[in-house]
Amino acid sequence: MPYRAPVREFSFLFDHVVGVSQVSGTDRFAEATPDIVGAILTEAAHLCEGALAPLQRVGDQQPAVLENGVVRTSPGFGAGYDAIAKGGWIGMSANPDQGGMGLPMVVTTAVNEMMSSACLALQLNPLMTQGQIEALEHHASDAIKALYLPNLISGRWSGTMNLTEPQAGSDVGALSSKAAPNGDGTYAITGQKIYITWGDNDFTENVCHLVLARLPDGVAGTKGISLFLVPKYIPDDDGKPGRQNDLKVVSLEHKMGLHGSPTAVMQYDGATGWLVGAEHGGMAAMFTMMNNARLGVGVQGIGVAEAAYQQALSYAQERKQGGPGTIIDHADVRRMLTTMKADTQAARAIALICAMATDMARATGGADWKARAALLTPIAKAFGTDVGIEVAQMGVQVHGGMGYIEETGAAQYYRDARVTAIYEGTNGIQSMDLVARKMMDNGDAAFALLDEVQKTAEGARNGHSALAKAVWDAAESLRETTEWLVDQDVQDRFAGAVPYLRAFARVLGGYIHLKSAVAGDGARQALAAFYVDRLLPEHTGLLAHARAGAAGLYALSPEDLAS
Numbered sequence: 001m002p003y004r005a006p007v008r009e010f011s012f013l014f015d016h017v018v019g020v021s022q023v024s025g026t027d028r029f030a031e032a033t034p035d036i037v038g039a040i041l042t043e044a045a046h047l048c049e050g051a052l053a054p055l056q057r058v059g060d061q062q063p064a065v066l067e068n069g070v071v072r073t074s075p076g077f078g079a080g081y082d083a084i085a086k087g088g089w090i091g092m093s094a095n096p097d098q099g100g101m102g103l104p105m106v107v108t109t110a111v112n113e114m115m116s117s118a119c120l121a122l123q124l125n126p127l128m129t130q131g132q133i134e135a136l137e138h139h140a141s142d143a144i145k146a147l148y149l150p151n152l153i154s155g156r157w158s159g160t161m162n163l164t165e166p167q168a169g170s171d172v173g174a175l176s177s178k179a180a181p182n183g184d185g186t187y188a189i190t191g192q193k194i195y196i197t198w199g200d201n202d203f204t205e206n207v208c209h210l211v212l213a214r215l216p217d218g219v220a221g222t223k224g225i226s227l228f229l230v231p232k233y234i235p236d237d238d239g240k241p242g243r244q245n246d247l248k249v250v251s252l253e254h255k256m257g258l259h260g261s262p263t264a265v266m267q268y269d270g271a272t273g274w275l276v277g278a279e280h281g282g283m284a285a286m287f288t289m290m291n292n293a294r295l296g297v298g299v300q301g302i303g304v305a306e307a308a309y310q311q312a313l314s315y316a317q318e319r320k321q322g323g324p325g326t327i328i329d330h331a332d333v334r335r336m337l338t339t340m341k342a343d344t345q346a347a348r349a350i351a352l353i354c355a356m357a358t359d360m361a362r363a364t365g366g367a368d369w370k371a372r373a374a375l376l377t378p379i380a381k382a383f384g385t386d387v388g389i390e391v392a393q394m395g396v397q398v399h400g401g402m403g404y405i406e407e408t409g410a411a412q413y414y415r416d417a418r419v420t421a422i423y424e425g426t427n428g429i430q431s432m433d434l435v436a437r438k439m440m441d442n443g444d445a446a447f448a449l450l451d452e453v454q455k456t457a458e459g460a461r462n463g464h465s466a467l468a469k470a471v472w473d474a475a476e477s478l479r480e481t482t483e484w485l486v487d488q489d490v491q492d493r494f495a496g497a498v499p500y501l502r503a504f505a506r507v508l509g510g511y512i513h514l515k516s517a518v519a520g521d522g523a524r525q526a527l528a529a530f531y532v533d534r535l536l537p538e539h540t541g542l543l544a545h546a547r548a549g550a551a552g553l554y555a556l557s558p559e560d561l562a563s
Helices: 008-016 034-061 077-086 105-139 142-154 282-318 331-365 367-404 410-421 428-433 444-459 466-487 490-495 497-519 522-535 536-545 558-562
Strands: 064-067 069-074 157-162 176-182 189-197 206-215 225-233 233-235 239-243 247-252 265-275
Touching: 008 105, 008 331, 008 466, 034 077, 034 410, 034 466, 064 247, 069 265, 077 105, 105 157, 105 206, 105 225, 105 265, 105 282, 105 331, 105 410, 142 157, 142 206, 157 189, 157 282, 176 206, 176 247, 189 206, 189 225, 206 233, 206 265, 206 282, 206 466, 225 233, 225 428, 282 331, 282 367, 282 410, 331 367, 331 490, 331 497, 331 522, 367 410, 367 428, 367 444, 428 490, 428 497, 444 466, 466 497, 466 522, 466 536, 497 522, 497 536
Parallel strands: 157 206
Antiparallel strands: 064 069, 176 189, 189 265, 206 225, 225 265, 233 239, 247 265
């Protein structure tokens, strides 16, 4: 079944669940009226359905390759990228002064989800560039902004992020890449980076790498790391790509999925780079890009979930088995499809609420909005990608044996989605971030959000008493566990971090489905009842796990585990 972008779903969530009118009510985003946003979503849907979705299988079956040092991308990817760039979709939220649209992140998030559904392997390219644009807007010198931002926003140039090294995975502070001053304001960058998404291509004029490296006086660990902009081609006096820089793609990884997205091993041999941000302040600058990318990766998972659901639904409506009807009449298939739909909607709304908080923080400068965006980012990333993997897995199951056969394409969604729980910070790291850094306020941001959940539940008691009570009670249980959590040492927090994050997402999902039921029709009310009755109760076991502490995890020695 061809992919169909869920524009009506976005419009409903914007109006009745997320509250995007708050964003358009600010001076900064006043031009993002409902009519404008609706037109943008409709146009993005045409792009995704017409130009990008046909590339989904092509990228999987005809992967990017490295030939004589040149990356050859999958057939049609250049034209697909050109359609994205010419439509202005890369710079949707970028500064209009540099050629961007200046749209709210909540709109960009919706469009990125549609692109992820259509062809995730290609969508990764503009997502990386969007993150680089934001990092440069916040931290680069005026000269770098003036040269690089218009080219990145237009799509003439693309951007990457270079953190990981062979000996330094999630422990970025263990990197060994070096940066030596050249004496003219530039630096010589030397080292090797791995897992570089879209490290090169054959359709943009230049590829701009943000590279973490250590200056000669940089101390050990993350506090001694600086960030550098290192282009593939050094711009000449006219700002055009000039001579080849001293960097190269060593190899491309052979991956489980995302075959159309070249994941490169990059080698820097004294390559010329420019400092971005302060010396030894590289992690702060890179986190600007990473936070953007973490929300974006969560949305990638949701995009895969939507596409996998659509294909599974189509197959279930056509496949005859065990009776006169099709398998959609089977109770277990209904269970899977309804779970897929309910969780996709919950994850989508969480991501949009996170994006909206980011917009409100930018538009108002409010500390409360900033805290909410920070709190929701790891939840949106981890839950969105978990849902992508789980829904894609259920999609294979709905197909039965044909799901295991590659020709149906069902397995590709699972293979493509699997890495989203790993890159841009594993979901375990997201959970640890939630219970540690995001609780440095003693849980204030979490409690403020739970206050809103419970206030919504109280307001819905008249027409939806059973749903409202279940959501209120779940939020109260989460509040009690959060109060317990902030009093624990870090090891006990980490031991229950993953189930705690999942429980938080489960409760937010109940809140979202309750709001949908209040504003929606009978179908939305039935979906909300399914979620609240069958999925929300998982929070009880998850919170019990979250409060179990660390001791039980170490009761078995490594030798016991190996025996």
